[in-house]
Amino acid sequence: MWPRLEPRGETSRLMLWLTPLIAVVVTVAVGAALFAVLGFAPLATLYAFFVEPLTTGYGIAEVAVKATPLALIAVGLALGYRANVWNIGAEGQLTIGAICGGGVALAFWGEDAGAIVLPLMLVAGTLGGMAWAAIPAFLRTRFNANEILTSLMLVYVATLLLNYLVHGPWRDPEGYNFPQSRLFGPEATLPIIWEGTRLHIGILIALAVAVGGWVLLARGHLGYQIKVLGLAPRAARYAGFSRDRLIWLTMIGSGALAGLAGVIEVAGPLGQLMPSVSPGYGFTAIIVAFLGRLHPAGIVGAAVLVALSYIRGETAQITLRVPLAVVGVFQGLLLFVLLAVDVLVRYRIRFRADEAAAA
Amino acid sequence: MNAELATLVAILGTVMTAATPLLFAALGEVVTEKSGVLNLGVEGMMLAGAVVGFVVAASTGSSTLGVIAAAGAGVAISLVFGALTLGLFANQVATGLALTLFGVGLSALVGRSFVGFALAPLPRLDIPGLSDLPVVGPLLFANDALTYLALAMVAVVHYFLFHTRAGLVLRAVGESHDAAHAVGYPVIRIRLCEVMFGGAMAGLGGVYLSLVYTPMWVENMTAGRGWIALALVMFATWRPLNVLVGAYLFGGVTIIQLYAQGLGIAVPSQFMSMLPYLATIFVLVLISRDKVRIRLNAPACIGKTFNPAA
Numbered sequence: 001m002w003p004r005l006e007p008r009g010e011t012s013r014l015m016l017w018l019t020p021l022i023a024v025v026v027t028v029a030v031g032a033a034l035f036a037v038l039g040f041a042p043l044a045t046l047y048a049f050f051v052e053p054l055t056t057g058y059g060i061a062e063v064a065v066k067a068t069p070l071a072l073i074a075v076g077l078a079l080g081y082r083a084n085v086w087n088i089g090a091e092g093q094l095t096i097g098a099i100c101g102g103g104v105a106l107a108f109w110g111e112d113a114g115a116i117v118l119p120l121m122l123v124a125g126t127l128g129g130m131a132w133a134a135i136p137a138f139l140r141t142r143f144n145a146n147e148i149l150t151s152l153m154l155v156y157v158a159t160l161l162l163n164y165l166v167h168g169p170w171r172d173p174e175g176y177n178f179p180q181s182r183l184f185g186p187e188a189t190l191p192i193i194w195e196g197t198r199l200h201i202g203i204l205i206a207l208a209v210a211v212g213g214w215v216l217l218a219r220g221h222l223g224y225q226i227k228v229l230g231l232a233p234r235a236a237r238y239a240g241f242s243r244d245r246l247i248w249l250t251m252i253g254s255g256a257l258a259g260l261a262g263v264i265e266v267a268g269p270l271g272q273l274m275p276s277v278s279p280g281y282g283f284t285a286i287i288v289a290f291l292g293r294l295h296p297a298g299i300v301g302a303a304v305l306v307a308l309s310y311i312r313g314e315t316a317q318i319t320l321r322v323p324l325a326v327v328g329v330f331q332g333l334l335l336f337v338l339l340a341v342d343v344l345v346r347y348r349i350r351f352r353a354d355e356a357a358a359a
Numbered sequence: 360m361n362a363e364l365a366t367l368v369a370i371l372g373t374v375m376t377a378a379t380p381l382l383f384a385a386l387g388e389v390v391t392e393k394s395g396v397l398n399l400g401v402e403g404m405m406l407a408g409a410v411v412g413f414v415v416a417a418s419t420g421s422s423t424l425g426v427i428a429a430a431g432a433g434v435a436i437s438l439v440f441g442a443l444t445l446g447l448f449a450n451q452v453a454t455g456l457a458l459t460l461f462g463v464g465l466s467a468l469v470g471r472s473f474v475g476f477a478l479a480p481l482p483r484l485d486i487p488g489l490s491d492l493p494v495v496g497p498l499l500f501a502n503d504a505l506t507y508l509a510l511a512m513v514a515v516v517h518y519f520l521f522h523t524r525a526g527l528v529l530r531a532v533g534e535s536h537d538a539a540h541a542v543g544y545p546v547i548r549i550r551l552c553e554v555m556f557g558g559a560m561a562g563l564g565g566v567y568l569s570l571v572y573t574p575m576w577v578e579n580m581t582a583g584r585g586w587i588a589l590a591l592v593m594f595a596t597w598r599p600l601n602v603l604v605g606a607y608l609f610g611g612v613t614i615i616q617l618y619a620q621g622l623g624i625a626v627p628s629q630f631m632s633m634l635p636y637l638a639t640i641f642v643l644v645l646i647s648r649d650k651v652r653i654r655l656n657a658p659a660c661i662g663k664t665f666n667p668a669a
Contacts, residue, residue, distance in 0.1 A: 328464020
């Protein structure tokens with residue numbers, strides 16, 4: 001009775017949307033087992049992880065705050081991944097976005113410049129992320145250099161640059177030598193849309209971007225070209241779609257969104273530049289993109305779910321003394337399980353006995 | 360031996376130390392990729408090796424056990440990758456990324472109670488007679504066991520890939536899995552073995568960092584070396600002897616930052632630390648420009664999923 005995988009004639013649409021749910025359930029089950037092994041009561045820990053954050057308004061707002069950058073970045077990445085363009089340096093583009101947006105905020109610090117500052121910051125951050133992503137796009141289209149490796153190397157460069165800035169020229173002169181910039185003024189901070197929480201206007205930007213991404217993919221000619229290039233590169237070539245143009249567009253598009261997410265982080269929850277402006281959102285967004293089936297609507301759902309893992313990580317660390325590193329394990333595990341159960345989309349499981357009966 | 364020469368030998372010695380982890384990881388990945396599998400999880404496997412090796416060495420007091428455990432950890436975590444990509448036909452790029460993300464998280468979790476714990480580095484094994492030779496003595500014959508092993512593996516991998524029948528079969532599998540399957544070679548079993556070999560080597564590269572390079576455990580201590588190793592494989596056009604040259608070049612770039620300040624170069628340390636990453640981009644561009652050369656050397660089936668039933 002050794003099971004065998006038999007290719008389906010066509011991909012199963014049911015499984016396409018069911019497998020992410022299966023993956024979540026399996027990951028939670030494995031997580032519970034992991035907790036038991038680590039010596040925590042599994043049910044209480046799972047409750048603290050999954051349910052507790054959602055019992056208060058503040059908790060719900062925090063989930064939305066963390067889902068915002070994840071969704072923004074993942075929508076951009078999904079466009080590229082659909083075309084087989086692997087930008088995995090979103091963390092670096094986010095960092096550069098934070099630097100550019102934060103630079104604008106610091107330039108206007110104490111100037112009382114009014115309502116112009118925030119839009120300028122958002123534009124600067126977006127352009128910064130775009131420019132950073134343009135480097136791997138250029139190296140790929142001009143020199144054929146693998147964008148996975150170049151975009152990833154640039155993450156380290158961006159992080160070091162930010163580190164230099166907050167340790168050096170941009171350090172808060174009144175900050176007791178802590179490697180942090182000045183706190184941004186109120187005109188350089190995103191407006192809060194839910195009193196008493198940290199929920200800021202960025203969530204609306206993220207939702208608008210998701211809708212825009214969906215329209216682009218489902219209705220736009222560009223979205224069509226992206227899908228053809230990913231599924232059938234040869235057909236795309238015969239149809240005359242320019243591969244280089246699509247690489248450029250998907251790279252700088254995803255870079256722009258990652259940069260926007262970066263400036264939203266510093267203008268929103270952080271309110272200043274510091275050596276680390278993201279707990280790995282740029283990498284976690286890769287998981288979000290896959291979990292959301294590279295579809296903007298799915299990505300929003302996946303972003304909320306994965307954001308929950310950050311919150312529960314934080315609360316669990318405080319209340320149950322579960323180390324924060326568990327979050328990373330959970331997220332990696334989730335992607336593993338998703339990739340494993342994904343086999344059901346294109347294959348069905350057959351047992352030898354059926355085969356014998358059929359023969 | 361005069362003072363300048365002594366300094367030069369000391370510098371070359373640090374280059375070797377910086378190069379050895381890259382050498383291990385890249386050699387393993389060469390073999391994996393030659394069989395047609397692209398495993399982007401090198402960083403994760405190195406971290407697994409680094410943390411497990413350190414924890415075992417610290418708990419048992421035996422660095423030998425630590426090294427063995429590190430290789431085992433690399434194999435174990437690479438098996439997850441192998442099962443998903445070879446058994447369940449998962450996308451190799453996505454699974455490799457997952458392996459890295461998982462390895463980063465898992466290593467942080469496993470090593471959390473060992474942060475700041477210092478360990479005696481691996482002992483130096485002088486080769487009697489030869490280690491007293493000027494210049495080459497201290498460089499080649501007065502190292503720790505892992506450095507010797509890394510150098511020996513260059514020769515072993517080269518010989519295996521290009522001068523044995525098994526190596527030929529492996530390369531055939533990487534060039535055309537359909538043809539190899541038709542001839543009767545067990546494509547999936549061969550690839551799984553090479554994925555495991557890559558895992559063991561990445562584990563050794565990782566444990567070199569945590570037992571020799573900086574004998575302690577620090578979260579994310581590989582700092583992108585797994586990715587640099589991947590670039591190195593391409594830079595070396597999948598040839599073990601070129602990997603050796605490439606790893607030492609990169610080792611050189613890595614240690615420039617250590618000496619720049621001593622030489623009075625007033626560049627902020629962060630910019631010096633960018634050098635290995637920028638150098639990686641630079642050599643990638645240099646090597647990739649020549650599309651024909653890449654196409655002639657890259658295994659034709661790299662990254663492609665093989666399903667015998669399809």
